[in-house]
Amino acid sequence: MNMLRVWPIVCEFGIGALLCIVGIWCGLRGGYLDLKVAEDRRLLVTFIAGYVFMLALVCVFTFLAPFWATGESS
Amino acid sequence: MIAQAIGGNLDYAVMLGYFVAVLGFGLYFGRYTTTTKDFFFGGQRFSWWLIAFSCVATVVGSYSFIKYSAAGFRYGICSTQSYLNDWFWMPILVLIWLPIIYYNRITSVPEYLEKRFDKKTRVAATLIILFYIIGYIGINLITLGRTLETLLGWEVMTGAVITAVAVALYVYIGGQTAVIMTDLVQGFILLIAGLGLFGAAIYHFGGFGNFWSLLPQDHKFAFSDFNGPPKFSFIGIYVQDGLANTGALMLMHQGFILRFLSLKSVKDSRRMVVCWVLVLAPLAAIATSCGGWIAKALVNNGELVTEPGDSFVKAAHFLCAPGVFGFVLAALTAALMSTADSLINAVSAIFVNDIWKPYVRPASSDKHYLRVARIMSLVAAGLGLALVPIFMKDTIYGAHSMFTAAVTPPVLMAILLGITWKRYSPAAAFATIVGGAILIFLSFIWPDALVGPFDFGMGPDSYKFMRALFGLLAAGTLGVSVTWLTKAKPESELKGLIAGSQMDAMRRFKGGEPNRRPGGKARLKVKIERDLAEENTVIVPQSALETMAAEPGDLLYASHIRWWYGGLRSVHVKAGPPCDCADCELMRIRPEDAATAHFSDGQQVVVEKIM
Numbered sequence: 001m002n003m004l005r006v007w008p009i010v011c012e013f014g015i016g017a018l019l020c021i022v023g024i025w026c027g028l029r030g031g032y033l034d035l036k037v038a039e040d041r042r043l044l045v046t047f048i049a050g051y052v053f054m055l056a057l058v059c060v061f062t063f064l065a066p067f068w069a070t071g072e073s074s
Numbered sequence: 075m076i077a078q079a080i081g082g083n084l085d086y087a088v089m090l091g092y093f094v095a096v097l098g099f100g101l102y103f104g105r106y107t108t109t110t111k112d113f114f115f116g117g118q119r120f121s122w123w124l125i126a127f128s129c130v131a132t133v134v135g136s137y138s139f140i141k142y143s144a145a146g147f148r149y150g151i152c153s154t155q156s157y158l159n160d161w162f163w164m165p166i167l168v169l170i171w172l173p174i175i176y177y178n179r180i181t182s183v184p185e186y187l188e189k190r191f192d193k194k195t196r197v198a199a200t201l202i203i204l205f206y207i208i209g210y211i212g213i214n215l216i217t218l219g220r221t222l223e224t225l226l227g228w229e230v231m232t233g234a235v236i237t238a239v240a241v242a243l244y245v246y247i248g249g250q251t252a253v254i255m256t257d258l259v260q261g262f263i264l265l266i267a268g269l270g271l272f273g274a275a276i277y278h279f280g281g282f283g284n285f286w287s288l289l290p291q292d293h294k295f296a297f298s299d300f301n302g303p304p305k306f307s308f309i310g311i312y313v314q315d316g317l318a319n320t321g322a323l324m325l326m327h328q329g330f331i332l333r334f335l336s337l338k339s340v341k342d343s344r345r346m347v348v349c350w351v352l353v354l355a356p357l358a359a360i361a362t363s364c365g366g367w368i369a370k371a372l373v374n375n376g377e378l379v380t381e382p383g384d385s386f387v388k389a390a391h392f393l394c395a396p397g398v399f400g401f402v403l404a405a406l407t408a409a410l411m412s413t414a415d416s417l418i419n420a421v422s423a424i425f426v427n428d429i430w431k432p433y434v435r436p437a438s439s440d441k442h443y444l445r446v447a448r449i450m451s452l453v454a455a456g457l458g459l460a461l462v463p464i465f466m467k468d469t470i471y472g473a474h475s476m477f478t479a480a481v482t483p484p485v486l487m488a489i490l491l492g493i494t495w496k497r498y499s500p501a502a503a504f505a506t507i508v509g510g511a512i513l514i515f516l517s518f519i520w521p522d523a524l525v526g527p528f529d530f531g532m533g534p535d536s537y538k539f540m541r542a543l544f545g546l547l548a549a550g551t552l553g554v555s556v557t558w559l560t561k562a563k564p565e566s567e568l569k570g571l572i573a574g575s576q577m578d579a580m581r582r583f584k585g586g587e588p589n590r591r592p593g594g595k596a597r598l599k600v601k602i603e604r605d606l607a608e609e610n611t612v613i614v615p616q617s618a619l620e621t622m623a624a625e626p627g628d629l630l631y632a633s634h635i636r637w638w639y640g641g642l643r644s645v646h647v648k649a650g651p652p653c654d655c656a657d658c659e660l661m662r663i664r665p666e667d668a669a670t671a672h673f674s675d676g677q678q679v680v681v682e683k684i685m
Binding site for chain 1: 151158159161162163164165166167168169173178208283286291294295296297298299300301302308309312316317344348351353356432493494573574575576577580663
């Protein structure tokens with residue numbers, strides 16, 4: 001595996017996770033993000049789903065899509 | 075860039091027609107602007123979908139099509155990286171920053187910095203933010219000037235002047251409402267044009283597989299290599315765009331602050347953000363970059379000869395029929411106008427709220443401030459034009475990257491530490507902004523000594539990107555160090571201004587305990603009554619209050635029943651005590667409030683609880 005292609009994902013989604021955690025933790029502190037409220041729970045799920053969606057998209061265009069036309073594999 | 079003009083008369087007619095239509099559209103909305111609140115915040119009444127589209131239009135500047143297509147031609151699909159960084163900032167934006175600025179009725183970033191820290195921090199931030207926004211206007215104007223030079227053979231400055239005059243004119247008359255409404259149209263146009271071009275290319279090549287196989291393999295990766303090539307490495311783009319530029323767009327860009335504050339409620343910001351960042355931004359990434367990918371495929375197929383900087387225009391010209399090419403050019407114009415208008419409005423807001431109001435003419439009438447705001451819109455366009463000759467010395471990508479990497483880190487770091495860390499002191503914030511700016515300035519004099527250690531072995535070619543990392547670390551280190559040596563503000567003065575105290579800000583906004591019980595919408599008939607006791611208060615039946623899960627004193631939002639107005643005809647009011655008739659289905663409202671919302675007697679409206 002070409003680590004020069006892997007480090008960008010680790011960096012982007014690692015620092016990204018830190019930023020997300022800071023935001024969510026600051027929302028939970030003081031009760032502004034109240035997980036007893038259905039709407040707030042949906043928001044939290046959306047944040048996580050968005051993160052996973054972006055990660056999946058980037059993985060497809062790093063480990064699969066570049067090799068589609070040539071038949072090679074990563 | 076190519077020298078001769080391309081495109082036919084029909085194309086230019088379509089482009090000119092679009093230009094005039096947008097101008098007229100913007101001027102039409104001047105009638106909704108009668109106060110500074112309308113001029114800067116569009117009356118704080120718009121729906122999430124309208125703001126989401128207008129945000130995309132603002133993010134996509136005219137430089138985007140040229141810059142990202144050029145990057146797409148050179149490096150492939152990793153040119154979309156800039157649009158895929160935004161999601162990670164969303165929790166900070168939606169859960170911390172937006173509630174703080176919205177509920178504290180903060181009109182500008184410098185105003186927040188004065189409340190959170192002190193006056194001198196506000197002054198320092200005002201100067202840097204003004205410089206940042208005016209520079210952004212200059213970059214947008216030069217891009218369109220260069221495109222018109224390519225298309226029509228005009229001088230760069232001529233194209234920039236014509237566009238600046240048109241945009242300044244509709245901002246002058248219509249303010250934020252004109253900006254939002256024209257940006258809605260322009261957001262649609264630029265997405266349709268960009269994605270339409272991509273669709274046309276796939277059709278031309280006989281399917282996605284054929285198009286994909288025409289791209290070199292190193293063009294098919296989501297990211298560049300971690301530290302190469304120096305002018306487009308992953309780490310360079312990430313620190314400059316993913317951290318400094320995206321952070322600045324979310325937290326310190328006055329144009330976006332005004333747009334967020336135009337929403338009818340903070341709750342709407344959640345939907346707006348999901349629609350903007352998760353749906354529209356990826357589409358915009360394809361729309362702006364695809365010109366370069368298509369041009370590369372056409373070149374590899376032996377059908378086109380082009381340079382990276384011309385790839386968007388040449389690919390569009392190759393694929394589009396006469397007239398349709400004009401539509402694509404109109405999208406390019408749309409991208410410019412929709413970014414420049416927000417920036418011009420933002421400069422005007424900062425000048426009025428942070429310079430004119432506190433220092434030059436305090437306690438004047440709102441009419442006076444509105445007049446100053448309008449004049450300042452024209453001045454802002456003029457200042458942006460003055461910067462065009464300076465940016466002409468670099469490539470557009472280079473100028474944009476260098477500028478954002480150098481200007482944004484100190485203020486961004488001060489805001490980020492300010493909202494998340496209560497110990498962060500006023501002296502530290504001032505040191506972060508001023509000391510950070512000085513260190514970044516010094517990095518232009520001694521780049522090898524200051525930026526060199528952060529270049530990940532890429533050398534001087536990467537400095538214009540890696541300067542962002544140096545700036546963030548230098549400003550952050552200064553801020554943290556000075557904090558430990560100085561005294562923080564008492565916690566009682568920080569209520570509602572830092573993370574963890576958003577509920578205090580909500581209480582302050584409402585003037586009471588927020589009602590967060592989930593409720594529905596009630597459909598009522600307007601009854602205008604002159605003798606209602608309290609200003610900005612409506613009387614609705616008990617049944618409507620129950621539907622909305624609202625109580626007397628709660629904040630309500632009444633809007634036209636047609637959703638596609640997007641809040642243009644709406645008003646925020648307080649619920650008064652319920653009326654005696656349990657099922658009369660009337661909303662009694664004072665004439666002043668009805669006039670604000672453009673409601674007439676007997677009209678049906680939708681009412682919902684805000685908090």
